[in-house]
Amino acid sequence: MSHFHFQNNELFVEQVSARQLAADYGTPCYVYSRAALETNYNNFQSAFHNQQHMICYSVKANSNIAVLNLLARLGSGFDIVSGGELERVLRAGGDPGKIVFSGVGKLPDEIQRALEVGIRCFNVESEAELLLIHNIAAAKNMLAPVSLRVNPDVDPQTHAYIATGLRENKFGISGERILETYRVAEDLAHIEIVGVDCHIGSQLTDLGPFQEALKTCLEIVDTLAADGISIQHIDMGGGLGVRYREETPPTIEEYAAAIKQMIGHRNMELIFEPGRYIAANAGILLTRISYLKDNDLKHFAIVDAAMNDLLRPSLYNAWQNVIATVQSNQTPGVYDIVGPVCETSDFLAKERSLAIQSGDLLAIESCGAYGFVMSSNYNSRNRAPEIIVDGHDVYVVRQRETIDMQLALESLLPE
Ligand SMILES: Cc1ncc(COP(=O)(O)O)c(C=O)c1O
Known part of the structure; x- marks a missing residue:
């Protein structure tokens, strides 16, 4: 049974009705299913059970500390991209020895803190960053473990804003320069080369680009081996797509089989940084219709959630399914679902067929990843608040903000 399902025509998250959640906690509100999060993690884990590997959940997808804590309890590692994410993982009980640190713009204090707590690896994105990490490690008389992130110039066939492995993108070190950068790293006394890293984009729905990227990584491993530089792990990044609409991403088993086939008998640990795969379909956003409004061309459902709560539709023109939380037999109309924010780009969905009335409760599906984290x-x-449902139990893992919280950091000039 899906963790989000209809029972007597009403939407339930595990054993709790959406209606009850909205009545108790108000709208808009994010709701995650604990079982869905755990099932997604466990499915990834079991697909690679016979391959040496580590899952480093990509914190950016959903960084609520309760979510991180649940994953840490299952043994997950973490992929971070900032000092803030590092502190979240630590406070959530994550093991620093299972943290990989990605990102093109790591700052000196972030590098220092990551070294101090003993992270597993820095995924280095440029020679300049390598030298900075070396200097910071030298000043502390430490050894910094690094992977170099290759930009394999692979088209991931995804939205341009979430493609990261093309030559024109800011990410990684080009195929032409990667080997010489490894040789620079090899000569640095306070750097320890441990891996090769790539991440070519997000919401990938084909295996081909992953295979191309892995091929590049394996070529690097082999060339370095011939030079006497041994690599302990390949970090494949994240990017496995999920189903929002009619996409047919590879199953986790297909993804694992393709990768394992290419790794063959190599004695190589694999690191994965899935974000969306674990969190996207483990969450929904509940929102209530404030008004229905028609003009000559369109019907609008004006809801109490907006682009500040869920940015993906405005930012990427992303399509997310919207459902009424109570099924009805009325004839549906075609609506744009829009928020109260003063921007034409403030829409959550366009041209959806829904049988709805003012005051109805809607659920926007697939909101567990890149949802709340992008809110402003x-x-x-x-x-909005974030809530985790666990069977019959409901936990508020982030309260709804108040205006006092919003204004707490601001002050007036003196008279
Ligand atoms: C370096 C890195 N790793 C992992 C991820 C997670 O990607 P996804 O959520 O598509 O799995 C991202 C997301 O953009 C990323 O930049």
Whole structure:
């Protein structure tokens, strides 16, 4: 049974109705299913059970500390991209020895802190960053473990804003320069080369680009081996797509089989940085219809969630399924689902066929990844609460913001 399902025509998250959640905690609100999060993690884990590997959940996808804590309890490692994410993982009980640190713009204090807590590896994105990490490690008389992130110039066939492995993207070190950068690293006394890293994009729905990227990584491993530089792990990044609409991403078993086939008998640990795969379909956003409004061309459902709560539709023109939380037999109309923010780009969905009325409760599906984490206070709106449902139990893992919380960091000039 899906963790989000209809029972007597009403949407339930595990054993709790959406209606009850909205009545108790208000709208808009993010709701995650603990079982869905855990099932997704466990499925990834079991697909690679006979391959030496480590899952480093990509914190950016959903960084609520309760979510991180649940994954840490299952043994997950973490992929971080900032000092803030590092502190979240530590406070959530994550093991620093299972943290990989990605990102093109690591700052000196972030590098220092990561070295101090003993992370597993820095995924280095440029020679300049390598030298900075070396200098910081030298000053502390430490050894910094690194992987170099190759940009394999592979087209991941995804939205341009989430493609990261093309030559024109800012990420990684080009195929032409990667070997010489490894040789620079090899000569640095406070750097320890441990891996090769790539991440070519997000929401990939074909295996081909992953295979191309892995081929590049394996060529690097082999060339370095011939030079006497041994690599302990390949980090494949994240990027496995999920189903929002009609996409047919590879199953986790297909993804694992393709990768394992290419690794063959090599004695090589694999690291994965899945974000969306674990969290996207483990969460929904509940929102209530404030008004229905028609003009000559369109019907609008104006809801109490907006682009500040869920940015993906505005940012990427992303399509997410919207459902009424109570099934009805009325004839549906075609609506744009829009928020109260003063931007034409403030829409959550366009041209959806729904049988709805003012006051109805809607659920936007697949909101567990890149949902709350991208939310803001634009239009001085309080950010939504985050809730985890576990069977019959409900936990508020982030409260709804208040205007006092929003204004706490601001002050007036003196008279
Ligand atoms: C370096 C890195 N690793 C992992 C991820 C997670 O990607 P996804 O959520 O598509 O699995 C991202 C996301 O963009 C990333 O930049």
